[in-house]
Amino acid sequence: MSFSLTEDQVAIQDLVRKVAREKVAPRAHEIDRLAQYPQDMFELLREIGLFALPFPSEFGGMSSSLCACLAIEELVRVCYNTGYLLAVQWTPFGAIEAGGTQAQKDQYLHGLASGAIRGAIAMTESQSGSDVAGLKTSAKLQGDGYLLNGSKIWCTGASVADFILVAAKVKDDSPKGKICLFFVDTQAKGLTIGKKEDKIGARGIPSCPLFLDDVLVPETALLGSVEQGFKIVMQAMNTARPLHAARGVGLAQGAIDLAADFLSKRQAFGKKVSEFQGVRWMLADMQMQTHAARGLVYHAASMVDQGIHGSELAPFAAMAKCFATDTAMKVATDAVQLFGAAGISADYPINRYMRDAKVLQIVEGTNQIQRNIIADSLLGRAPR
Numbered sequence: 001m002s003f004s005l006t007e008d009q010v011a012i013q014d015l016v017r018k019v020a021r022e023k024v025a026p027r028a029h030e031i032d033r034l035a036q037y038p039q040d041m042f043e044l045l046r047e048i049g050l051f052a053l054p055f056p057s058e059f060g061g062m063s064s065s066l067c068a069c070l071a072i073e074e075l076v077r078v079c080y081n082t083g084y085l086l087a088v089q090w091t092p093f094g095a096i097e098a099g100g101t102q103a104q105k106d107q108y109l110h111g112l113a114s115g116a117i118r119g120a121i122a123m124t125e126s127q128s129g130s131d132v133a134g135l136k137t138s139a140k141l142q143g144d145g146y147l148l149n150g151s152k153i154w155c156t157g158a159s160v161a162d163f164i165l166v167a168a169k170v171k172d173d174s175p176k177g178k179i180c181l182f183f184v185d186t187q188a189k190g191l192t193i194g195k196k197e198d199k200i201g202a203r204g205i206p207s208c209p210l211f212l213d214d215v216l217v218p219e220t221a222l223l224g225s226v227e228q229g230f231k232i233v234m235q236a237m238n239t240a241r242p243l244h245a246a247r248g249v250g251l252a253q254g255a256i257d258l259a260a261d262f263l264s265k266r267q268a269f270g271k272k273v274s275e276f277q278g279v280r281w282m283l284a285d286m287q288m289q290t291h292a293a294r295g296l297v298y299h300a301a302s303m304v305d306q307g308i309h310g311s312e313l314a315p316f317a318a319m320a321k322c323f324a325t326d327t328a329m330k331v332a333t334d335a336v337q338l339f340g341a342a343g344i345s346a347d348y349p350i351n352r353y354m355r356d357a358k359v360l361q362i363v364e365g366t367n368q369i370q371r372n373i374i375a376d377s378l379l380g381r382a383p384r
């Protein structure tokens with residue numbers, strides 16, 4: 001592993017940092033306060049070609065998880081919601097690239113990479129989140145298609161998506177059936193997208209329930225095959241984990257930026273608050289923790305870029321996600337403390353960082369689940 005970024009990587013970091021500061025930062029507060037989908041930010045990311053970044057050059061990308069981490073880090077540093085737009089687009093792309101048939105790749109990947117179409121993924125149900133195997137949505141063979149019935153919650157991006165990858169169980173010889181993903185057009189008959197959640201964080205990107213009432217999809221809507229499709233997709237999510245971890249690093253660094261700026265202007269007891277040792281040491285600890293998280297994230301991303309995957313990658317990706325997002329929560333909470341009462345006021349942006357950090361500890365596999373992955377790997381158990 002190299003400990004310095006290449007010229008190309010620095011160029012991406014510089015470009016996204018500039019765009020983030022000049023164009024994204026001024027919109028961040030309003031997107032959060034109004035819980036408003038940032039269509040203008042989606043268009044901005046599309047214009048500069050960021051949706052393709054982790055993927056191969058045929059889609060306009062750089063085949064680099066590390067480059068994608070650098071980009072998402074810079075965006076989340078100023079606006080969680082804008083950074084989240086990349087993550088929401090990258091998840092279905094990764095799933096289709098890993099598990100889809102050639103025809104599905106041809107149909108969807110170029111559009112996702114260019115931002116011409118939007119996707120979402122729906123696995124979580126009211127009784128099953130971490131325990132994916134507990135999902136109840138069913139897919140029954142009917143003629144030369146499948147009939148989907150069930151409901152989902154927390155489908156992020158559903159109300160702006162063109163299609164949703166819906167997880168459902170297909171009956172086979174096994175007692176519980178096989179989980180498969182199906183492409184469902186958001187205009188499909190029988191699909192209802194419910195009212196978006198009123199969230200404490202990630203407020204700009206809608207998360208909605210779905211109701212599937214006899215939704216008929218063709219056989220070709222099954223992602224990959226009944227035997228392999230879902231397994232491959234779960235592995236792709238493992239590979240994508242450093243990208244979500246990078247969101248934690250960006251968020252923590254953004255909270256430090258704001259705290260440092262505030263402290264160097266705020267006066268108490270006749271001097272700048274940034275001169276008090278107790279405050280300086282807090283700030284130093286926040287930076288140390290964030291930089292340590294960055295090291296774990298870049299290491300896991302570099303492993304992905306070297307083609308390391310499966311059980312070899314899993315504990316490193318889990319450590320990166322868990323540590324970076326726990327760090328984001330701790331650093332953002334400390335930053336609010338350093339703002340004093342201003343940290344509680346909606347007029348200041350810092351409370352947004354604390355609310356968004358809490359989301360990161362829960363999404364993409366909760367941090368308890370990440371700890372299970374790390375412990376399983378230490379103790380020589382197959383991941384559950």
Ligand SMILES: Cc1cc2nc3c(=O)[nH]c(=O)nc-3n(C[C@H](O)[C@H](O)[C@H](O)COP(=O)(O)OP(=O)(O)OC[C@H]3O[C@@H](n4cnc5c(N)ncnc54)[C@H](O)[C@@H]3O)c2cc1C
Binds near residue numbers: 124156
């Ligand atoms: C903003 C947001 C966006 C989301 N977007 C999507 C999306 O686009 N698509 C989608 O399908 N889902 C999405 N989700 C759902 C998310 O994936 C789930 O919330 C997450 O997997 C946890 O599931 P749960 O909420 O049902 O909690 P549960 O699984 O019920 O867990 C409850 C608590 O128990 C802990 N726990 C559970 N099992 C274990 C265990 N074995 N060991 C230790 N602790 C355990 C959990 O960590 C958690 O603290 C989103 C959630 C949020 C908040």
